[in-house]
Amino acid sequence: MIINKLKIKNYRNFKDAEINLNSSLNIFIGDNGQGKTNLMESIYLSSIGRTFRLNSENELINFNESKSSVEISLVKNNYNTKIELLLEKNKRKQVFINGVKLDKTSEMIGILNNVIFTPDDMKIIKGSPVERRKFINIDISQIKPKYKYLLNRYKKIVSERNVILKNYFTNSQNKDIINIWNDYLAGTGAEIIHYRNDYIEKLKKYAVDIYADISGNRENFSLEYQSNVLHDMNLDKDSIKKIFQDKINSNLKHEIQRVYTLYGPHKDDLIIRINGKECKYFGSQGQQRSAILAIKLAEIEIIREEIGEYPILLLDDVLSELDNKRKGYLMNYIRDIQAVITTTDDHDLRELAKNFNKKFFYINEGNIGNITN
Numbered sequence: 084m085i086i087n088k089l090k091i092k093n094y095r096n097f098k099d100a101e102i103n104l105n106s107s108l109n110i111f112i113g114d115n116g117q118g119k120t121n122l123m124e125s126i127y128l129s130s131i132g133r134t135f136r137l138n139s140e141n142e143l144i145n146f147n148e149s150k151s152s153v154e155i156s157l158v159k160n161n162y163n164t165k166i167e168l169l170l171e172k173n174k175r176k177q178v179f180i181n182g183v184k185l186d187k188t189s190e191m192i193g194i195l196n197n198v199i200f201t202p203d204d205m206k207i208i209k210g211s212p213v214e215r216r217k218f219i220n221i222d223i224s225q226i227k228p229k230y231k232y233l234l235n236r237y238k239k240i241v242s243e244r245n246v247i248l249k250n251y252f253t254n255s256q257n258k259d260i261i262n263i264w265n266d267y268l269a270g271t272g273a274e275i276i277h278y279r280n281d282y283i284e285k286l287k288k289y290a291v292d293i294y295a296d297i298s299g300n301r302e303n304f305s306l307e308y309q310s311n312v313l314h315d316m317n318l319d320k321d322s323i324k325k326i327f328q329d330k331i332n333s334n335l336k337h338e339i340q341r342v343y344t345l346y347g348p349h350k351d352d353l354i355i356r357i358n359g360k361e362c363k364y365f366g367s368q369g370q371q372r373s374a375i376l377a378i379k380l381a382e383i384e385i386i387r388e389e390i391g392e393y394p395i396l397l398l399d400d401v402l403s404e405l406d407n408k409r410k411g412y413l414m415n416y417i418r419d420i421q422a423v424i425t426t427t428d429d430h431d432l433r434e435l436a437k438n439f440n441k442k443f444f445y446i447n448e449g450n451i452g453n454i455t456n
């Protein structure tokens with residue numbers, strides 16, 4: 084997949100920018116605070132429909148304006164597609180695909196596939212299970228449209244069920260009603276577990292080999308999907324549901340005491356190990372960086388496996404975080420992939436990208452321009 088053109092208007096600190104991208108490397112150079120991450124965010128927004136930052140949607144619009152737009156022209160499976168986003172203060176954003184307005188913005192997910200890699204992604208390695216679930220959820224949503232629906236449904240089931248647990252003894256009907264919610268929880272939860280296991284198996288398939296390459300076959304990388312519902316994940320949905328139901332039935336007493344749904348995929352984790360030791364606690368800084376690099380490159384391969392083309396790779400200020408060996412590995416790996424790279428210092432990059440097909444741009448106070456040498 085290739086993005087040909089990007090047009091942004093009144094987005095964050097940009098006024099009016101139109102850029103034609105190269106099909107390989109696109110390197111944006113700029114000092115801090117000039118708009119590099121804003122640019123990445125506009126592409127990411129056109130893919131997922133949400134920002135990766137914590138801001139509200141109003142803050143995506145330039146402070147002095149009331150409307151903003153992002154327009155992306157891309158080629159995917161030999162078809163031209165235009166994605167347009169219109170943002171208006173205090174209104175719901177509108178999304179148009181080839182001029183046709185979508186009923187729900189979530190329908191845009193999966194059209195522009197991207198993998199983003201920023202220094203913040205170290206949270207996947209070092210952060211709490213919440214970070215790893217978030218990462219897995221976003222990734223699966225990009226390739227499996229039903230998954231997002233299941234997640235929303237599951238979230239509602241857990242919160243409704245928690246209310247029933249809270250009022251278990253005060254309302255006599257709840258002894259029967261809880262069984263209905265147990266069935267919903269186990270049914271939807273089993274589907275989520277099944278999707279996640281499938282995704283993690285794929286991630287493992289690619290990341291293990293990539294990590295071995297990066298470490299010169301000296302270290303062994305492993306991923307394990309951890310659930311508090313069951314241990315053997317490689318079961319069909321119905322078998323998972325059955326085990327899930329047994330688990331809830333035999334632990335209902337605890338849940339009533341704790342007034343909370345204790346078992347299910349909302350408690351899942353992904354355990355990352357190097358040479359058998361958990362990377363989060365025992366990995367050196369170098370090992371942790373190799374681990375996230377292997378995971379990010381594996382994400383790229385999974386999308387290619389699913390859609391038959393490579394996604395767009397967004398590297399936001401991440402190269403300066405990697406040492407020369409890892410930087411070299413990454414650059415070599417992405418030779419055939421369209422990448423948007425931002426950096427404050429292009430010195431190493433010019434050397435590394437010497438033999439690449441590439442285009443350089445500067446970003447300065449929300450202005451973007453070509454650099455011709």
Ligand SMILES: Nc1ncnc2c1ncn2[C@@H]1O[C@H](COP(=O)(O)OP(=O)(O)O)[C@@H](O)[C@H]1O
Nearest residue numbers: 095096115116117118119120121142144145146
């Ligand atoms: N809605 C907005 N309107 C105008 N400027 C904004 C808006 N949101 C953020 N900015 C500005 O964008 C700049 C940060 O841009 P960013 O892309 O994060 O920089 P960097 O180049 O370091 O990645 C800051 O100067 C910030 O004030």
Ligand SMILES: [Mg+2]
Nearest residue numbers: 119120121400
């Ligand atoms: Mg930045």
